Amino acid sequence: xxxxxxxxxxxxxxxHFPIRTGLMRRVxxxxxxxxxxxxxxxxxxxxxxxxxxxxxxxxxxxxILRLHEPTAGEVIFNDPVLGKIDVTQADRExxxxxxxNMQIIFQDPFTSLNPRLTVGQxxxxxxxxxxxxxxxxxxxxxAELLKEVGIRPENMTRYPHxxxxxxxxxxxxxxxxxxxxSLIICDEPVSALDVSIQxxxxxxxxxxxxxxxxxxxxxxxxxxxxxxxxxxxxxxxxGYIVEMAKTDKLYFSPKHPYTEALLNAIPKADPRLRxxxxxxxxxxxxxxxxxxxxxxHPRCRYAKDICSVERPPLTDIGDxxxxxxxxxxxxxxTGVQPLSDIKLEMPPARTV
Amino acid sequence: MTTESPSINLTSHDDVVRVExxxxxxxxxxxxxxxxxxxxxxxxxxxxxxxxxxxxxxxxxxxxxIMQLxxxxxxxxxxxxxxxxxxxxxxxxxxxxxxxxxxxxxxxRGNNISMIFQEPMSSLNPCYTxxxxxxxxxLLHQTNDKTEAHKRAVEVLTKxxxxxxxxxxxSYPHELSGGMRQRAxxxxxxxxxxxxxxxxxxxxxLDVTTEAQILDLMRGxxxxxxxxxxxxxxxxxxxxxMCDEVAVMYMGRVVExxxxxxxxxxxxxxxxxxxxxxxxxxxxxxxRLASIEGSVPDPYSTTPGCSFHPxxxxxxxxxxxxxxxxxxxxxxxKGHTVRCHLNS
Numbered sequence: 269x270x271x272x273x274x275x276x277x278x279x280x281x282x283x284h285f286p287i288r289t290g291l292m293r294r295v296x297x298x299x300x301x302x303x304x305x306x307x308x309x310x311x312x313x314x315x316x317x318x319x320x321x322x323x324x325x326x327x328x329x330x331x332i333l334r335l336h337e338p339t340a341g342e343v344i345f346n347d348p349v350l351g352k353i354d355v356t357q358a359d360r361e362x363x364x365x366x367x368x369n370m371q372i373i374f375q376d377p378f379t380s381l382n383p384r385l386t387v388g389q390x391x392x393x394x395x396x397x398x399x400x401x402x403x404x405x406x407x408x409x410x411a412e413l414l415k416e417v418g419i420r421p422e423n424m425t426r427y428p429h430x431x432x433x434x435x436x437x438x439x440x441x442x443x444x445x446x447x448x449x450s451l452i453i454c455d456e457p458v459s460a461l462d463v464s465i466q467x468x469x470x471x472x473x474x475x476x477x478x479x480x481x482x483x484x485x486x487x488x489x490x491x492x493x494x495x496x497x498x499x500x501x502x503x504x505x506x507g508y509i510v511e512m513a514k515t516d517k518l519y520f521s522p523k524h525p526y527t528e529a530l531l532n533a534i535p536k537a538d539p540r541l542r543x544x545x546x547x548x549x550x551x552x553x554x555x556x557x558x559x560x561x562x563x564x565h566p567r568c569r570y571a572k573d574i575c576s577v578e579r580p581p582l583t584d585i586g587d588x589x590x591x592x593x594x595x596x597x598x599x600x601x602t603g604v605q606p607l608s609d610i611k612l613e614m615p616p617a618r619t620v
Numbered sequence: 621m622t623t624e625s626p627s628i629n630l631t632s633h634d635d636v637v638r639v640e641x642x643x644x645x646x647x648x649x650x651x652x653x654x655x656x657x658x659x660x661x662x663x664x665x666x667x668x669x670x671x672x673x674x675x676x677x678x679x680x681x682x683x684x685x686i687m688q689l690x691x692x693x694x695x696x697x698x699x700x701x702x703x704x705x706x707x708x709x710x711x712x713x714x715x716x717x718x719x720x721x722x723x724x725x726x727x728x729r730g731n732n733i734s735m736i737f738q739e740p741m742s743s744l745n746p747c748y749t750x751x752x753x754x755x756x757x758x759l760l761h762q763t764n765d766k767t768e769a770h771k772r773a774v775e776v777l778t779k780x781x782x783x784x785x786x787x788x789x790x791s792y793p794h795e796l797s798g799g800m801r802q803r804a805x806x807x808x809x810x811x812x813x814x815x816x817x818x819x820x821x822x823x824x825x826l827d828v829t830t831e832a833q834i835l836d837l838m839r840g841x842x843x844x845x846x847x848x849x850x851x852x853x854x855x856x857x858x859x860x861x862m863c864d865e866v867a868v869m870y871m872g873r874v875v876e877x878x879x880x881x882x883x884x885x886x887x888x889x890x891x892x893x894x895x896x897x898x899x900x901x902x903x904x905x906x907x908r909l910a911s912i913e914g915s916v917p918d919p920y921s922t923t924p925g926c927s928f929h930p931x932x933x934x935x936x937x938x939x940x941x942x943x944x945x946x947x948x949x950x951x952x953x954k955g956h957t958v959r960c961h962l963n964s
Contacts, residue, residue, distance in 0.1 A: 320827035432915045462674040463854065467898035467911035474908070489827065496900035496909065519903065533832035535857030537899055539880040542861060547836055548829045551797045604903040612897050614890055615962045617934040 274346055275451060275483050276309040276332070281341035283324070283331045287556060299556045301327040303507035304341070306582060311346075311450065314477065314484040316498030316515070318491060318530075320552055324507040326375075329453045329487045333370055334363065345370065348450060368398050368447035375456035377436035381428040387414070387439055388424035394446045413442040417472060434465035441472065445480075453485045458493060470497060491534055495519055500588070503527050506563040507555050509582055513589040520603040523591040525568045528601040538610065562594070570599055634707045635662040636816050636848040637686060642699035644681055644690060651920040655681045655694065657872040657927075660947070663816065663865075665707065668842060668849040670863030670880070672856065672895075676916055678872040679852045683818045686850070687735055688720045705732055705815050731761040734809040738821040740801035744793040750777075750804045751789030754811050761812045772811065780807045781837055799830035803837070810841065820852045835862060856899050860884060865955070868892050871917070871927035874947075878956040888950055888958040890932045926961065936961055 283302040286295040301324040309315045319325045331338045334355060343355040347369055350362070358366060371394075374380035381390055392410045395401045401409050411421035417438040419431075428436055437457060444452050454473070458466040470493065477484065488494050494501055495515055502512040503526065511524040522528045529548040536543075550567050553559055559566050565575035574594055582592040593599070644656040656678045663669045671679045684690045686701055696716055704712035718725040734757075737743040745753060754773040755766070763769055770789070777785035780803045793801055802822060809817055819838070823831040839862065842849055851862055859866055859880065866883040868876045868891065876889040887893045897910035914931045917923055923930065929940040939961050948964045950956040 320829065434915055462916070463856075463895065464674060464898050464912035465915060467900075467909040470900070471908055471911060491828070492900040492902050495902060530828060531902070533828040534902060535831070535835065535855065535861040537857040537860050537884070537896075537901060539860040539884050544836060547832050549833075551799060551830070552827070606903050610885060610896075612887070612893055614893055614934050615888070618936050618962060620936055620938045 273310045274308055275311045275313075276346070276485075277342075277344040278305060278307050278328075278332065279342040279344070280304050280306060281328065281331060281343060282339040283327050283336055284339045297556050299554075300507050300558070301555055302331060302338075303555070305504070305507075305509045307502055307509060307512060309451065309483050309485060312477070312481045312483055313500065314486055314498045316494035316501040317485060317487045317504060318489065318494045318501060319504035320489060320530075322506075322552060322555065323504040324555065325487045325489075325504050326455050328504070329372070329455050329485055332485070333367075333372055333453060335372070345451070368394070369449050370451045370453070371444035371447065371449040372453045372455060373437075373440050373444050373457045376460050377433050377440055378460075380440055381436055383428055386425050386427055387419070387431075390428070390439060391442045391446060394443060398447060400447065409446075410442075413446055414439075416445065416476070417442045418468075432465075433461055434468060437461060437469055438472065441469075441476070445476065448480065449482055451483050451485065453487070455487045456489065457486075459488065459490065466493070473497065491519075491530060503530065506553055506558055508563060508592065509590070510564065510592045511590065512582070514587075517587070517589055518603075522601050522603050523585065523589065523596045523599070524564075524593050525570050525599065525601065526564050528603070529567075531604055532602070541605070562592075570595060634665045634704070635702075636665050636704060637850070638662040638700075638702040638712070639682070639686070640700045640702070642682070642685060642701065643697040644678075644685055644694050645697055646694045648693060653919045654922065655872055655919075656685070658699070659869070659872065659874055660699075661867045661874055661877060663848050663850055665848055666846045667864040668851055668862055670859040670866045671850060671852045671869060672854065672859055672866060673869035674854060674916055676919060677869040679854075679869050680820055682869075683735065683820050683850060683852050686715065686816075686818060687729055687733060688715060688718070688725050689729075689735075703728070703733070703816075727761070730757050730814075731812045732814055733816045733818065734812065734814040735818040735820065736802075736805050736809050736822045739825050740798065740805050741793065743805060744801060746793055749790055749792055750796070750807075754789070754804070754808045757808060757811050773807075776807045776811045777804070779810070779841070780804075781833075782807070797830075798826055799833060802826060802830075802834055806834075806838065806841075810845070810847070813845065814847060816848050816850065818850045818852070821854070822851075823858065824853070824855070831858075838862070856896065868895070871923070873927065873959060875928065875960070876956075876958045878950075879954050882951070882954060882956050886956070888956070888963050889928075889960050890934055890962070891928045894931075894933075926959070934962060 281302055282304050285299040287297040289296045317325045330336045332343050338356050344352050345355050346352050347366055388410050391413055392406050395406055414421050419438055458469050486497050498515050501515050501518045502509050505526050511527045532545040548567055561576040561579055565571040580592045580594045582590050584590050585596055640660050642656050642659040646653040646655055659682055673679045701715040702712040703715050751773050755769040758769040758772050774785045774789050777788055782788045823834050863880050866880050867874045870891050876892050894912045912931050925941040925943055926945050929935040945959045945961045947957050947959050950958055
């Protein structure tokens with residue numbers, strides 16, 4: 269494995285939020301939102317980070333950019349100019365130089381655009397902060413960026429409220445794109461959008477990656493969207509990565525019981541596939557008070573005695589398939605079943 | 621006079637609800653929003669009808685209209701909602717004849733027809749225990765005896781699969797998880813054994829594993845009690861797993877109605893086809909997703925002709941942009957109808 273094409277290496281990343289109670293605001297506990305995760309992203313690759321709400325996937329994405337200050341761990345970013353740098357240790361000046369290369373797209377397009385700035389100002393702001401362009405050069409570059417994401421440049425002087433959800437998300441993408449980053453963290457960029465608009469935005473992200481070759485860390489909860497966009501997928505459960513593998517491997521032959529349960533829970537868009545597989549019972553445990561041993565053991569139907577005592581580490585079982593389960597090699601789990609082939613064709617076009 | 625939809629004679633068997641040419645508009649300071657432009661469909665007794673569409677297509681307003689819960693700015697401008705409590709009762713009553721606050725409507729709402737909302741946290745009252753809130757409906761409609769009401773509330777909580785139902789009855793909504801709250805909502809809706817249950821995106825706010833639990837529960841209860849369900853959703857996967865019949869809505873009209881099998885395997889309307897093409901499916905090879913060009917038009921504007929024609933890849937110039945297509949029958953036996961010029 270050559271390390272030259274490595275863009276981001278995350279080692280033992282932790283983010284704990286203190287719980288303060290009482291008059292003195294004493295710390296009485298910790299919410300271990302992200303509790304020691306390891307992964308890497310290569311140049312131009314898409315890693316999907318998937319999990320249920322509260323599993324720490326968004327916190328992990330933000331901790332990498334230091335939008336949340338990490339509690340512990342290393343985030344090694346391979347900057348095109350500065351070389352490999354631990355983001356968590358970087359000072360203010362270094363961060364300023366790193367930021368153009370690591371950008372983020374937020375989930376909610378209605379709250380992530382400043383309502384008092386015009387679209388041109390929003391997309392141009394990163395260019396101004398980094399002193400990349402000003403005057404007509406700036407507006408030319410903004411127009412070019414807007415065209416790139418499918419917004420007419422004439423709309424530069426309008427405010428975000430004049431745009432629909434899908435268009436706003438395109439503006440958010442243009443802003444992330446402005447400084448030619450080598451990594452974009454996409455924090456659930458399509459979950460607030462309607463299905464037809466979701467497909468447009470996913471296609472746009474695909475096209476941009478093909479053209480500019482940046483890597484994505486795609487955080488999401490919709491397994492079908494994650495499957496569509498990702499080269500590799502990591503599954504998170506209560507602050508911990510339980511399985512990480514190439515997309516096809518993870519979906520067709522999962523090795524962790526939680527991944528199996530997640531895949532089985534998705535309602536299949538095919539009325540002839542109405543199965544009632546074994547459902548996961550109970551709820552996701554609170555990251556403030558997780559169970560002992562493997563965090564998944566109280567809900568796991570394969571759990572044995574060791575699972576409630578010892579927490580399994582994330583181990584490579586071959587071909588970059590990482591699993592955190594004591595019985596990863598023994599269990600035979602079912603993944604995605606191939607769908608029956610549905611032909612969908614438009615009726616032929618006609619004239620009057 | 622409004623013209624009656626031809627498909628009304630299609631289904632001769634017993635319908636719980638038959639909506640005919642329902643029109644609802646909202647008068648706002650910014651203009652008139654025509655939310656429903658003549659919606660017609662029927663819910664056969666004991667079946668699950670799915671109402672699918674993107675946000676703003678009028679699917680929730682349709683549900684709220686049946687409950688007569690549309691806010692004051694919304695005016696019902698035409699159509700009928702015929703409700704038939706049991707198969708023997710003759711003739712069906714038109715819900716729209718009753719005033720919103722009339723005793724007749726209050727007797728139906730929450731008793732014969734009940735509703736589950738999308739966001740369980742904002743539809744439960746934080747100041748009362750879950751048990752209190754379920755008992756309220758039972759005391760209003762079924763019995764005056766408070767101990768009897770409490771007993772029934774605990775019973776119905778047991779039915780929806782709550783572990784330790786008497787403890788849950790004594791807890792406040794904030795003490796429960798999202799899935800538990802939605803179970804409590806379902807318990808409340810089922811407490812009076814309704815003839816029709818309207819479920820407005822009941823699983824959208826939930827995680828996949830919780831969603832699967834709730835869908836299993838609803839399907840189990842449906843086959844056990846035989847309640848008819850109107851299931852409003854935007855998720856095609858949920859439709860495929862839950863529904864018997866489907867009505868696809870776009871811009872305040874039902875554009876296609878069929879059995880769930882026909883919607884997925886023999887869709888006729890270009891909008892239904894595009895919608896199915898645009899969803900990423902598990903286990904499919906990568907590649908470009910087919911997407912629908914443009915976005916849903918501004919609600920204040922009116923589109924002449926077929927409301928889908930500006931985004932339709934096969935629209936016929938000079939026809940689709942001028943004349944609103946009538947509902948035509950594709951398969952009378954299965955009740956498959958479509959509103960599209962290409963199919964007439």
